[in-house]
Amino acid sequence: MIDHHRPNYQFFWGGIIIKKVILFPIILIFLVSLNGCSLDKKNDTENKEKITLTMWHIWSQTTMDANGRIIQDTVEEWNKANPNVQIKVEAVENERYKAKIKTAFAVNELPDIFYSWGGGFSKPFIESGKVLNLNEYIDEDTKDKINKDMLNNVTYNNNIYGLPMTLSVGTFYCNTKLFSQANIKVPENYDEFLDAIKAFRNKGITPLLVGEKDNWTGILYYDILALREGGIGGVSDPHVGANKSDTILKAAYRLKELIDSKAFNESNMELTRDESEILFKQGKIPMYYTGNWFIGEIGNMDPSIKDNVIVKKFPVVKEGDGNDKEFLGGAVDHLMVSNNTKYKKEAVDAAKFIAERISKRYFEFGSGLPAWKYTDDKSNVNKLSKELETLTENASYSLYGDIYLGEEKGNKEKELVSKLFKGQISPEDFTKEMVKIE
Known part of the structure; x- marks a missing residue:
C-alpha cells in the first residue's frame, strides 16, 4: 500500500532513477558553480579600469549657500554612483579662469570637462577643433530634456559643442x-x-x-x-x-x-x-x-x-x-568636453549628469532659471525664481x-x-x- 503522505525522494534523470543520497552532491556542485559565476562577475566589476576625469569651472566659493557648493555636491553624487569614473575638480574665480582656460587651449593642456561661456567667448575654442563635437553622444531623448533654444549659443553648422547648465x-x-x-x-x-x-x-x-x-x-x-x-x-x-x-x-x-x-x-x-x-x-x-x-x-x-x-x-x-x-542673458554657462580626452563617452556622460542636475538645483536655490526641463514639484523652488520664470514666459534673449x-x-x-x-x-x-x- 502506498503512503500518499510520505514524500517521494526518487527523481528521474535521463531515464535513470536518482536516489536522494546521490542528489545532494549534485545540488552542492551546482550551487558552488553558480556562486563562482557570481564571484567572477563581481571580480570583473572590481577589475574594470578605474579612470579619473579632470574638470574645471568658475564657482570657487563652497560655503553652504554658494553655487560652488552645489557643484561640489553634484560631483560628489556622481563619484559615489560611479566608483570607476571619478571626477577631480579645480575651481578658479571668473576673471582668472578666462586667462587659465585660454592658456590651456594654447598649450593643449585642457581638462577632460571644462566650463565655458557660450557665444563669442567659446567660438575660437570650437573653431580650433579642440572641443568635442557632441552630436554622436547626444541622442534625441537628451535633446528633448533641454529647453527650447538653450543650445543656440554652442551650436555651429548644426553641430553641438556644449551642454547648458542654467538660463541667465x-x-x-x-x-x-x-x-x-x-x-x-x-x-x-x-x-x-x-x-x-x-x-x-x-x-x-x-x-x-x-x-x-x-x-x-x-x-x-x-x-x-x-x-x-x-x-x-x-x-x-x-x-x-x-x-x-x-x-x-x-x-x-x-x-x-x-x-x-x-x-x-x-x-x-x-x-x-x-x-x-x-x-x-x-x-x-x-x-x-x-x-x-x-x-x-x-x-x-x-x-x-x-x-x-x-x-x-x-x-x-x-x-x-x-x-x-x-x-x-540666455544660456550662457556650459560644460564642454576636450576633443583630446581619452575617455570621450565617460566625459560626456558625466557632463550630462552634472549639467542637468545643476540646472535643477540652481533653479531651486535661486542662481538661475532651468536650461533643462524641470519636472519636479516647484514647492522647493526659490520664490523669486518662480516669479522671474513667470516674467520671462515667451521671452527673447540677447x-x-x-x-x-x-x-x-x-x-x-x-x-x-x-x-x-x-x-x-x-x-x-x-x-x-x-x-x-x-
Whole structure:
C-alpha cells in the first residue's frame, strides 16, 4: 500500500532513477558553480579600469549657500554612483579662469570637462577643433530634456559643442519698503524710472547700485539700455530695429544721464561687485540691475529686508524699439568636453549628469532659471525664481555684450563703458569706438 503522505525522494534523470543520497552532491556542485559565476562577475566589476576625469569651472566659493557648493555636491553624487569614473575638480574665480582656460587651449593642456561661456567667448575654442563635437553622444531623448533654444549659443553648422547648465537673465531688483517709506512709485517704464531716481536723490537716498571696480558690472547697464533702445538686436546686432551707431549713441547718452544725475553709489569705481552689493543687502539702496544669480544671495539677507525685494523687468523706453519681452542673458554657462580626452563617452556622460542636475538645483536655490526641463514639484523652488520664470514666459534673449563679442572685443567694451562711468569719454567718441569693435 502506498503512503500518499510520505514524500517521494526518487527523481528521474535521463531515464535513470536518482536516489536522494546521490542528489545532494549534485545540488552542492551546482550551487558552488553558480556562486563562482557570481564571484567572477563581481571580480570583473572590481577589475574594470578605474579612470579619473579632470574638470574645471568658475564657482570657487563652497560655503553652504554658494553655487560652488552645489557643484561640489553634484560631483560628489556622481563619484559615489560611479566608483570607476571619478571626477577631480579645480575651481578658479571668473576673471582668472578666462586667462587659465585660454592658456590651456594654447598649450593643449585642457581638462577632460571644462566650463565655458557660450557665444563669442567659446567660438575660437570650437573653431580650433579642440572641443568635442557632441552630436554622436547626444541622442534625441537628451535633446528633448533641454529647453527650447538653450543650445543656440554652442551650436555651429548644426553641430553641438556644449551642454547648458542654467538660463541667465538680467534682472531688475527693487526694495519695495524703501519705495513705500519714501512714497515713491515703483517704476513701470523708463520715465517713471528717471522720476524715481530724482525723487530718491532729493531725499538723500542713493537710487542705484554698481560695483564698477569689476568692470563687467557696468556693462550690464549699458547693454540693457542698448537693448531697450534698439530692440532684440540692441546689444548683439544693433542693425535690428535701429541704425547700429544710433542705438549705441542713444544708449551711451542714457547711461551718461544716469551717471551725471548721481544715480549710482558714489564709491562705485572703488568697490567690487561683492562689496557694492552689501549696500543693497543692508536695505540702503532701492534699485539694482544684475543677473538672476543674485536671487540666491537674497535668501541670506535679513528677513525684514529680503521679504520686501521683488524682481521686475527693466523699464521700457517709450521711444525705443525694445519691448518688455526682451531680456539680457540666455544660456550662457556650459560644460564642454576636450576633443583630446581619452575617455570621450565617460566625459560626456558625466557632463550630462552634472549639467542637468545643476540646472535643477540652481533653479531651486535661486542662481538661475532651468536650461533643462524641470519636472519636479516647484514647492522647493526659490520664490523669486518662480516669479522671474513667470516674467520671462515667451521671452527673447540677447547675450551679454562681452560674452557675445568674445574675450578681446568684450574687454574693449568693458573699458569703454568704464570710461563713461569715469567721465573720460563722450557718448559720441564712445560710439565711434564701439562701432569699430563690433
